[in-house]
Amino acid sequence: MNYFKGTEDYVISKDLRDNVNVSIALQRPLIVKGEPGTGKTLLAHSIAKALGKELIVWNIKSTTKAQEGLYLYDTVQRLNDARFGDSDISDIKQYIKLGKLGEAFASKEQLVLLIDEIDKADIEFPNDLLNEIDEMSFYIPETKETIKAKTRPIVIITSNSEKELPDPFLRRCIFHYIEFPGQELMEEIVHVHFPRIEKKLLREALKKFYWIREFDMLRKKPSTSELIDWLQALIIGGISEKDVEKEIPFLGTLLKNKEDMDIVQKTGKTHYAYNTSMRTRNVY
Amino acid sequence: MFINFFFNLKSRGVPVSLHEWITLHHALAMNLNDSSLTSFYNIARAILVKNEIFFDRYDMAFLDTFDGIETTDEMLEQILAGLKKVKELHLTEEEKRQIEQLNLDEVLKNFEEQLKQGHYKNHVGGNRAIGTGGRSTQGAWGYNPAGIRIGQGESRHRSAVQIAEKRTFKNYSSDITLDTRQMRVALSHLRSLLPIGAGERLDLKKTIDETCKNAGEIELVWETKEKKSSKVMLMMDVGGSMTPFSELVERLFSAASSQISKFKHFYFHNCFYQDLWTDMERNKSIPTMDMIKSEDSDYKVIIVGDAEMAPSELTWVNGAIDYWYYNDTPGIVWMQRIKEKFKDIIWVNPLPKRNWEYVHSIRMVRDIFPMFELTLDGLDEGVKFLMSGKCALYSRK
Numbered sequence: 001m002n003y004f005k006g007t008e009d010y011v012i013s014k015d016l017r018d019n020v021n022v023s024i025a026l027q028r029p030l031i032v033k034g035e036p037g038t039g040k041t042l043l044a045h046s047i048a049k050a051l052g053k054e055l056i057v058w059n060i061k062s063t064t065k066a067q068e069g070l071y072l073y074d075t076v077q078r079l080n081d082a083r084f085g086d087s088d089i090s091d092i093k094q095y096i097k098l099g100k101l102g103e104a105f106a107s108k109e110q111l112v113l114l115i116d117e118i119d120k121a122d123i124e125f126p127n128d129l130l131n132e133i134d135e136m137s138f139y140i141p142e143t144k145e146t147i148k149a150k151t152r153p154i155v156i157i158t159s160n161s162e163k164e165l166p167d168p169f170l171r172r173c174i175f176h177y178i179e180f181p182g183q184e185l186m187e188e189i190v191h192v193h194f195p196r197i198e199k200k201l202l203r204e205a206l207k208k209f210y211w212i213r214e215f216d217m218l219r220k221k222p223s224t225s226e227l228i229d230w231l232q233a234l235i236i237g238g239i240s241e242k243d244v245e246k247e248i249p250f251l252g253t254l255l256k257n258k259e260d261m262d263i264v265q266k267t268g269k270t271h272y273a274y275n276t277s278m279r280t281r282n283v284y
Numbered sequence: 285m286f287i288n289f290f291f292n293l294k295s296r297g298v299p300v301s302l303h304e305w306i307t308l309h310h311a312l313a314m315n316l317n318d319s320s321l322t323s324f325y326n327i328a329r330a331i332l333v334k335n336e337i338f339f340d341r342y343d344m345a346f347l348d349t350f351d352g353i354e355t356t357d358e359m360l361e362q363i364l365a366g367l368k369k370v371k372e373l374h375l376t377e378e379e380k381r382q383i384e385q386l387n388l389d390e391v392l393k394n395f396e397e398q399l400k401q402g403h404y405k406n407h408v409g410g411n412r413a414i415g416t417g418g419r420s421t422q423g424a425w426g427y428n429p430a431g432i433r434i435g436q437g438e439s440r441h442r443s444a445v446q447i448a449e450k451r452t453f454k455n456y457s458s459d460i461t462l463d464t465r466q467m468r469v470a471l472s473h474l475r476s477l478l479p480i481g482a483g484e485r486l487d488l489k490k491t492i493d494e495t496c497k498n499a500g501e502i503e504l505v506w507e508t509k510e511k512k513s514s515k516v517m518l519m520m521d522v523g524g525s526m527t528p529f530s531e532l533v534e535r536l537f538s539a540a541s542s543q544i545s546k547f548k549h550f551y552f553h554n555c556f557y558q559d560l561w562t563d564m565e566r567n568k569s570i571p572t573m574d575m576i577k578s579e580d581s582d583y584k585v586i587i588v589g590d591a592e593m594a595p596s597e598l599t600w601v602n603g604a605i606d607y608w609y610y611n612d613t614p615g616i617v618w619m620q621r622i623k624e625k626f627k628d629i630i631w632v633n634p635l636p637k638r639n640w641e642y643v644h645s646i647r648m649v650r651d652i653f654p655m656f657e658l659t660l661d662g663l664d665e666g667v668k669f670l671m672s673g674k675c676a677l678y679s680r681k
Contacts, residue, residue, distance in 0.1 A: 018326055019326065025311070025316055026310060028307070076504065083500070083502060170335075171334070175330055
């Protein structure tokens with residue numbers, strides 16, 4: 001049986017790991033929801049890597065239709081080919097192209113299927129896939145063929161909660177909400193990316209990072225990926241922890257918005273938490 | 285007793301279906317929770333609850349059902365505190381056979397007795413008590429096939445009931461007033477006001493026509509469905525008692541405006557009079573009558589305000605709260621006029637619903653406009669009303 005333990009380059013909480021294993025054991029799709037930058041998409045990559053399985057990614061856009069995931073019947077190509085009569089068009093099969101979902105079903109080996117940002121699509125989109133995900137099979141009327149999965153793929157679905165997903169769809173899935181990592185878990189995550197980062201610098205940087213996240217008025221709170229970028233900038237810039245204490249260098253990597261930067265810079269001068277961090281700088 | 289959990293969840297309004305309940309039993313039958321209540325808490329939540337806004341209610345139901353339950357989690361915890369890793373034990377075949385004769389019931393009994401007597405403390409090796417590397421029936425890294433294996437690897441340091449008690453997800457609950465974190469979620473509810481995307485399809489009839497005209501040379505004609513755009517108008521109370529809310533609300537809608545093709549917003553203070561402001565600082569204004577005359581009546585109008593004011597501000601001539609402002613028509617008449625103009629109109633109130641009955645002016649405003657709470661649930665209902673004219677509380681006459 002497949003048992004997912006996590007990979008070296010992906011730090012995972014025990015709860016999420018348990019839920020991944022439940023979804024694999026029960027053969028149900030796992031819906032992962034959470035703030036942007038909490039590693040929803042990377043989860044599928046990590047599972048594929050840990051279990052040594054191929055990964056198929058189906059990126060959903062606002063215009064994606066459920067049918068595209070199953071198969072596409074290229075009628076226009078066939079019509080085009082029929083014009084000159086130089087190729088055999090009686091075989092419809094050659095104009096049927098399997099979509100991502102179709103590919104995952106047709107594969108002989110079990111694989112990992114990532115349906116990324118399912119909430120981007122139309123509200124009806126998940127409903128159209130209900131039966132296909134339930135039975136892991138679909139019928140192509142043009143060729144009178146049924147594509148049925150030999151081994152049910154491990155399905156990971158991510159959602160940014162832009163739209164609510166329909167209840168019947170949710171009922172068939174396992175649900176996990178990724179909370180924003182706390183300071184301890186965040187340290188672990190950072191260590192995966194920068195194994196040799198200085199402890200003091202990291203602590204000071206994280207203190208500032210969580211302080212910025214406390215602001216309620218921010219349009220976009222910085223997430224893990226922004227923190228990683230910021231640390232990268234700090235390391236390359238050769239910034240010492242003392243400088244980070246005094247001010248926030250490279251604020252632009254954390255906040256992508258003029259108004260947000262103004263808020264942080266303005267408040268930074270008078271804010272209590274900021275000043276306490278100044279006062280206690282000799283403690284560490 | 286276990287089924288109580290299901291009904292507890294139901295009674296707290298967590299939408300659990302039988303389908304999910306049976307799935308949970310499948311998971312338990314496969315022992316995916318490792319017989320631990322903590323894992324059960326987590327797994328049951330993943331299977332039964334599909335939205336983080338219900339996590340808090342799930343916690344409460346969990347507490348209700350399982351509070352005071354005896355679990356092995358705590359026992360494990362105590363034992364582990366006294367355990368240390370030692371070398372693994374090597375046994376001869378004969379010794380192994382002897383040990384195999386023990387049965388599990390005896391072992392369990394023994395286990396609990398020893399636990400009571402406090403034998404587990406720092407015990408390493410040996411044949412009787414709980415410890416590591418021994419031949420006794422309890423402890424880790426030892427040898428006994430009928431033994432209870434405890435504490436291999438890391439333990440969980442909090443029991444599930446304690447986790448549930450913390451109620452970390454309280455803020456995600458849908459019936460508290462919106463805070464910034466929830467803005468994005470709230471926006472998603474407004475998205476149902478958005479137009480449905482344009483479809484592109486091969487127009488078969490025209491394609492055949494064009495192809496024939498083109499002497500067999502294929503000419504494809506695509507048909508595009510026209511976008512149905514929705515128009516949204518926001519009228520917001522600014523100043524006074526609304527100050528704490530104004531910025532939040534402003535941001536909610538300014539983000540929405542980028543997605544809605546026709547978006548208008550106006551500001552007022554407590555009540556509508558003959559002028560509506562077009563900026564938050566209340567410097568620029570347009571006459572309300574002009575707005576009523578010139579705008580289309582198919583706007584979906586959302587009014588945000590606490591409707592908390594002196595009744596005189598609604599009913600009196602010159603009742604406006606600003607002393608420099610004179611209105612010759614009472615505010616309530618302006619409200620009626622706006623209501624008559626726009627058929628899809630709702631009032632969203634950031635004050636909690638339970639306070640509404642105690643404020644006279646809110647009651648008066650509620651008689652004119654359908655009023656909803658500024659919470660996820662309230663917005664949901666409100667948007668439903670705007671789109672279909674029907675919701676649980678109101679229906680359009």
